[in-house]
Amino acid sequence: MKQRRMGLNDFIQRLATNSYACKHPEVTSILNLPQDAELMNANPSPPPSPSQQINLGPSSNPSAKPSDFHFLKVIGKGSFGKVLLARHRTDDQFYAVKVLQKKAILKKKEEKHIMSERNVLLKNVKHPFLVGLHYSFQTADKLYFILDYINGGELFYHLQRERCFLEPRARFYAAEIASALGYLHSLNIVYRDLKPENILLDSQGHIILTDFGLCKENIEPNGTTSTFCGTPEYLAPEVLHKQPYDRTVDWWCLGAVLYEMLYGLPPFYSRNTAEMYDNILNKPLQLKPNISNAARHLLEGLLQKDRTKRLGCKDDFLEIKNHIFFSPINWDDLNAKKITPPFNPNVTGPNDLRHFDPEFTDEPVPSSIGCSPDSTLVTASIKEASEAFVGFSYAPSMDSYL
Numbered sequence: 001m002k003q004r005r006m007g008l009n010d011f012i013q014r015l016a017t018n019s020y021a022c023k024h025p026e027v028t029s030i031l032n033l034p035q036d037a038e039l040m041n042a043n044p045s046p047p048p049s050p051s052q053q054i055n056l057g058p059s060s061n062p063s064a065k066p067s068d069f070h071f072l073k074v075i076g077k078g079s080f081g082k083v084l085l086a087r088h089r090t091d092d093q094f095y096a097v098k099v100l101q102k103k104a105i106l107k108k109k110e111e112k113h114i115m116s117e118r119n120v121l122l123k124n125v126k127h128p129f130l131v132g133l134h135y136s137f138q139t140a141d142k143l144y145f146i147l148d149y150i151n152g153g154e155l156f157y158h159l160q161r162e163r164c165f166l167e168p169r170a171r172f173y174a175a176e177i178a179s180a181l182g183y184l185h186s187l188n189i190v191y192r193d194l195k196p197e198n199i200l201l202d203s204q205g206h207i208i209l210t211d212f213g214l215c216k217e218n219i220e221p222n223g224t225t226s227t228f229c230g231t232p233e234y235l236a237p238e239v240l241h242k243q244p245y246d247r248t249v250d251w252w253c254l255g256a257v258l259y260e261m262l263y264g265l266p267p268f269y270s271r272n273t274a275e276m277y278d279n280i281l282n283k284p285l286q287l288k289p290n291i292s293n294a295a296r297h298l299l300e301g302l303l304q305k306d307r308t309k310r311l312g313c314k315d316d317f318l319e320i321k322n323h324i325f326f327s328p329i330n331w332d333d334l335n336a337k338k339i340t341p342p343f344n345p346n347v348t349g350p351n352d353l354r355h356f357d358p359e360f361t362d363e364p365v366p367s368s369i370g371c372s373p374d375s376t377l378v379t380a381s382i383k384e385a386s387e388a389f390v391g392f393s394y395a396p397s398m399d400s401y402l
Contacts, residue, residue, distance in 0.1 A: 064137035066144065066370045069097060074363045075151075075356050078211075081142070084365060085149060085350070094350040095134065098145035099369055102138075128337055129180040131200070131210040142369075150208045152201030152345035153355025155261075159196055163264045167295060168328075169342040170261040173199075174254065175329045176207035181250045182317025190246070194253035195231050196260065201355070205341030232273055233266040237281050237305045251312035251320065255302025262291055267303055281305075294325040 069086040076083035081100035088095065134146040155173065159165070165173070177199065184191055193211065200208040236252035259267040268279035285303050287296050301311030301323070312319050321331060333339050345355055353361050 064135060064144075064146075066139065066142075069095070069370065071097070071365045071369050072351075073353060073356075074360045074365060075353065076360055077363075082366075082369070084369060085151075085353070087350075094149045096131075096147045096149045098147060100143040100145075102141055102143060127180060127183045128335060129176045129207045129209060130183070131208050147210075148208070149350060150200040150202050150210070151347050151350065151352065151355060152203055152205060154197055154357075155199040155201065155207075155257075156196035157355060157357060158201070158343070159260065159264070165261045166342075167262065167292060170258060170295075171325065171328070172339065172342050173207055173261060174258045175326055175331075175334055177209065177257065178254060178317060178320045178326075179331070179335055180207070180209045181254065182321070185247050185250070185316055191250050191253075193231060193234075194250060194257055195234050196257060199257070201341075201343075201345055203345060203347045204337075205344050206337055232276060233269055235277075235280060236307070238307050240277055240281055246307065247316060248307045248310045248313050251302050251310055252307075254320070255299055258295075259299055259303065262295065263288065267299075292325075294323075294327075298323050298325040 068089055070089055071084045071086045073085045074082050075085050075096065078100075081098065081104070083096055083098045086095050086097045087093070131150065132148045134148075136143070136145050138144065177194070181191055181194070191209070194209075198209060198211045200210055202208050234253045234256045236249045239249060256266050267285060268276055268283060270276040270279060285300060287299060291299075298311070302320075304310040307313060311323065320326070330339070347355070
């Protein structure tokens with residue numbers, strides 16, 4: 001399972017010794033695309049000049065600064081920075097603080113994705129299965145998201161340990177995920193990067209979706225987009241075909257995650273990425289007989305290669321919600337968190353890190369995380385980076401709860 005975390009760089013380097021990848025024209029076409037598995041963007045934009053500064057909303061919270069927090073542990077890592085468990089020095093509350101390096105973001109031309117993540121977080125405040133943003137701020141060289149602290153572990157972590165889940169447990173998680181995706185779609189947001197690593201369990205065992213960096217805003221019910229992005233195992237056929245795609249891409253991903261929960265691996269998985277892409281495009285879905293007919297029917301509907309025939313293409317979340325597989329679910333009770341989760345992480349409190357990968361928690365907290373750069377030492381590159389994220393900082397109004 002660890003090998004699934006590999007980026008495409010190693011894979012590209014091995015292509016020279018593997019003639020299989022050259023056999024299929026679609027695969028050959030795909031392999032000409034950018035190689036970053038997590039954040040692939042076919043048309044990256046140039047770094048903004050001061051005249052192209054991004055300003056996406058409320059003004060800065062002037063009082064927020066890194067020294068407000070005592071940074072305790074690294075609990076996650078990504079392409080542009082780290083997620084840390086932190087305690088606020090004034091109110092003693094625990095938060096997950098996502099700290100991103102502006103230079104790394106600009107180097108990969110991903111500033112629009114980061115600003116999109118902040119924008120989406122601002123809209124997600126009223127849904128029980130989406131991580132909440134308390135506020136955000138920036139220093140000259142870093143961006144800080146102050147997020148809900150969720151310590152029940154990644155779904156990926158639990159799947160690694162248990163290999164697969166029984167059907168009632170998989171149904172519960174799939175229902176909460178579908179509810180969150182349906183809510184995002186109601187805001188004209190397509191999530192685009194559903195995978196077990198982005199699905200957390202809270203301390204009671206409920207689902208929390210996180211990481212909105214690949215979300216696409218302003219997609220109307222019949223609207224499409226065409227950016228090539230996502231994670232290899234979960235890419236829908238239309239994305240691999242480089243065709244315009246719509247919100248049904250999220251229902252394909254839900255099918256892939258449900259399949260993985262029931263069977264232990266994504267539906268078209270191969271260690272050979274080129275072969276996996278070929279499987280996604282051309283191989284019929286194969287379902288072993290150890291699941292219910294309702295589960296089979298749902299997977300066949302969600303993992304329909306033709307998006308115009310996929311479950312959800314007509315009435316979006318309503319089609320998923322009304323599917324017979326979810327007939328045991330009372331959706332009002334689900335959204336009110338009145339259904340007891342099938343698994344309790346049994347965490348003793350915020351300091352209980354048993355469900356985080358030791359690969360993260362054993363890493364020392366960098367001393368620079370809690371510091372603002374000395375203004376006399378700010379370099380030209382840091383100045384350029386700071387100008388690219390005008391409008392990032394956010395503080396909630398007094399009458400809203402985030």
